[in-house]
Amino acid sequence: MRLEQHAAIGSAVALPLAFYSPAMAAALLASTVLIDVDHLLFYVALTRRVPTSPRAAVADYQRWKYYGPRVMIFHNYETMIAVGLCAWATNGILVAVLGGVLLHMLLDQVPGFLRHRFLRVRTLVGDVARYREYTRAVRAGREEDFMVSYRDSWWGHLRQSMTENEARGVSSACGILGTHPERPLRAGDGGRWGAWW
Numbered sequence: 001m002r003l004e005q006h007a008a009i010g011s012a013v014a015l016p017l018a019f020y021s022p023a024m025a026a027a028l029l030a031s032t033v034l035i036d037v038d039h040l041l042f043y044v045a046l047t048r049r050v051p052t053s054p055r056a057a058v059a060d061y062q063r064w065k066y067y068g069p070r071v072m073i074f075h076n077y078e079t080m081i082a083v084g085l086c087a088w089a090t091n092g093i094l095v096a097v098l099g100g101v102l103l104h105m106l107l108d109q110v111p112g113f114l115r116h117r118f119l120r121v122r123t124l125v126g127d128v129a130r131y132r133e134y135t136r137a138v139r140a141g142r143e144e145d146f147m148v149s150y151r152d153s154w155w156g157h158l159r160q161s162m163t164e165n166e167a168r169g170v171s172s173a174c175g176i177l178g179t180h181p182e183r184p185l186r187a188g189d190g191g192r193w194g195a196w197w
């Protein structure tokens, strides 16, 4: 889900909470929005440059995100568990932070699954394992093959999950059909997309 949608829905939830505790409302809104900072951190780590224009950064990131493995340091189950444990132990403002985190994850997870049959939020351990596959392929000079295989795996996942027309609609909205057009699209094993971890 987009940042402005998270901000709008977070505000709608925080507003009634503000009558009870303005600090908790602010904490919920801040946490539900700031989780998305990890997209930017991943972009900086991937490209090794700080974006000069937000628009260019978003465009670059969008191109990457459907084809390549990502390491999302906040969008993961471990973050939810860690924040949950801290909230349970302190029972203070972190309860509102946990509320913001859970709201964000739910809003990313549900629409993503309905549209793509793909769970966007997964484990950090799984993210790192998938990313290591990518870095190994790059070191072996097989980056393009890896990315084509990732694309085909996505296509295979969608083809198992929906009709061909629906899969084409989703894929063209993601821009995936335009990547490596010289390499024919083949439905690969979509298992890595269907995995919960």
Ligand SMILES: [Zn+2]
Pocket: 001, 035, 036, 075, 104, 108
């Ligand atoms: Zn998000």
